[in-house]
Amino acid sequence: MLLRADGSLASLLTYHRNPHHRAGSGTHGSGDLRAGRRGEDLILPVPPGTVVRDEQGTVLADLVEDGQEAVVLRGGRGGRGNAALVDAKHRAPHFAEQGEYGDEMWLELELKLLADAALVGFPNVGKSTLISQVSAASPKIADYPFTTLQPHLGVVSVDGREFVLADVPGLIEGASEGRGLGHEFLRHVERASVLVVLLDPSGLQEHPAADQYRILLHELAGHLPELVERPRLVVVNKIDLPGAKEIAENLDVGEPLRLISAATGEGVADLMHAVADMVEQVGHVAPEREGFVLHRPAAPGFSVRREGDRWVVEGKAAERAVALNDLTVPEAADYAAERLRRLGVDNALEAAGAQPGDEVQIGELVFEFTPDDED
Numbered sequence: 001m002l003l004r005a006d007g008s009l010a011s012l013l014t015y016h017r018n019p020h021h022r023a024g025s026g027t028h029g030s031g032d033l034r035a036g037r038r039g040e041d042l043i044l045p046v047p048p049g050t051v052v053r054d055e056q057g058t059v060l061a062d063l064v065e066d067g068q069e070a071v072v073l074r075g076g077r078g079g080r081g082n083a084a085l086v087d088a089k090h091r092a093p094h095f096a097e098q099g100e101y102g103d104e105m106w107l108e109l110e111l112k113l114l115a116d117a118a119l120v121g122f123p124n125v126g127k128s129t130l131i132s133q134v135s136a137a138s139p140k141i142a143d144y145p146f147t148t149l150q151p152h153l154g155v156v157s158v159d160g161r162e163f164v165l166a167d168v169p170g171l172i173e174g175a176s177e178g179r180g181l182g183h184e185f186l187r188h189v190e191r192a193s194v195l196v197v198l199l200d201p202s203g204l205q206e207h208p209a210a211d212q213y214r215i216l217l218h219e220l221a222g223h224l225p226e227l228v229e230r231p232r233l234v235v236v237n238k239i240d241l242p243g244a245k246e247i248a249e250n251l252d253v254g255e256p257l258r259l260i261s262a263a264t265g266e267g268v269a270d271l272m273h274a275v276a277d278m279v280e281q282v283g284h285v286a287p288e289r290e291g292f293v294l295h296r297p298a299a300p301g302f303s304v305r306r307e308g309d310r311w312v313v314e315g316k317a318a319e320r321a322v323a324l325n326d327l328t329v330p331e332a333a334d335y336a337a338e339r340l341r342r343l344g345v346d347n348a349l350e351a352a353g354a355q356p357g358d359e360v361q362i363g364e365l366v367f368e369f370t371p372d373d374e375d
Contacts (some may be wrong), residue, residue: 001073003052003109005291006045007066010162010284011029012111015044023073032149043069046109048284053108060107073103097323115153115166116279118192120220121168122212125200126237128264131167155315158276163284165275166192190224193282195232196275201247204240209236213253231278233258235271240264301343304352311369312360317343319363327365345372350353 001023023042052061052072061070119127135154154165167188189195197216199209207215213234220227236248240261248259258274260267301317321339324332340346349360351370358369 001044002069003044003046003050003061003063004069004151005048005050005066006065007044007048007284009047010116010164011047011111012050013155013157013162015046016110024071024336034256049111049112051110053110055106057108058295061293062291063293068291068293070293072107074374092159097291097320103246114242116284117194117196117275118166118168118189119196119198120168120189120216121198122200122205122207122216124204125198125212126262127167130198130260130268131266133262133265135165156272156276158272159333161276161280162277163197163276165196189227190221193230193284194275194278195230196271197198197232199234199236199251200238200243201236201251202241209247209251210253232280233271235260235276237262239266251274271292290337302348304348304354307350307361310361311354311365313345313347313349313360318345321345322362322365 001021005245021042021044046063048064048066048068050063052063052070060072063070074278119130121127131154153234154167156165158164158198172340197213199207199212217228234253234255235258236244236251237260239245239248239259240263245259248257251257253272256270258267260271262268300311302315305314307313318340321343324336327333349358350371354360354369356369356371360367360369
């Protein structure tokens with residue numbers, strides 16, 4: 001199973017809803033010179049910026065570029081047919097190898113989110129209300145300025161398309177010069193590819209809507225001139241309030257306006273479609289870090305440990321040595337015993353203290369230990 005970064009994705013919601021995924025197992029080998037198939041590959045797409053950890057918390061990969069991939073689990077190897085098992089002692093073996101199950105593991109996927117679109121506006125214009133309406137984010141909402149002191153990120157899903165929307169704390173006049181927490185707030189806008197400028201036509205604001213727009217653009221340009229060149233949508237909120245819709249309809253800021261009420265939902269669905277279209281045109285935001293995939297040395301072929309009155313041999317190599325389709329056939333049992341001896345399992349058991357007659361378990365198979373010199 002491998003994970004592949006896919007720039008068309010914006011979230012890991014699909015794995016939250018469906019956390020179980022299984023690649024194919026290998027199929028058994030058989031007679032008539034037939035080998036089994038390998039397990040089918042399973043490729044799971046994840047958004048760029050996904051960090052992958054194993055059950056111990058070790059970071060296995062940080063996938064940041066579109067197309068970057070990491071093999072996280074190995075699938076089952078197909079069993080070899082009887083022809084592949086011919087040797088000097090076994091001229092015409094009547095047994096074949098069994099196909100293997102793939103590895104299993106719980107993985108933790110963490111997406112280090114960057115906003116595709118950012119809501120920009122004065123304090124208390126309804127940014128938090130809007131993001132709470134269109135995503136699963138739960139920002140604090142109140143009728144006083146500076147309710148939001150840090151960005152809230154929400155994943156918005158529109159007809160199968162997803163994008164990350166940020167509720168940036170409200171800007172004030174002079175923010176680009178450091179008033180309030182201006183620089184701290186404005187830096188969050190830098191990383192969004194689309195800006196949604198939210199205006200409030202009600203009398204609750206110090207400045208009329210047209211002046212809000214002018215001041216906001218001035219602050220964006222003062223912080224980083226390229227911000228005013230970013231794709232943007234200009235939105236007038238709170239049209240449900242008395243007289244607000246008439247003000248909005250007569251407002252001229254030199255750009256098309258979208259009228260919404262975040263409180264009632266009027267116009268919000270159309271706005272989200274427009275934001276999704278714009279994000280799709282400019283592309284999702286790429287993480288600003290180098291990705292990597294952890295490469296580990298191959299695991300040892302087997303290990304031996306004591307468990308109660310039984311010796312347990314673990315490892316792919318040992319399991320493969322006894323993975324024959326019918327160990328009740330003496331020829332197959334002898335073949336498996338030879339494999340284990342060549343692998344060094346007998347010597348490892350003796351070194352660990354195993355005595356003749358002790359029980360040994362490999363996978364689901366349990367047998368009696370008989371050292372080589374007693375054969």
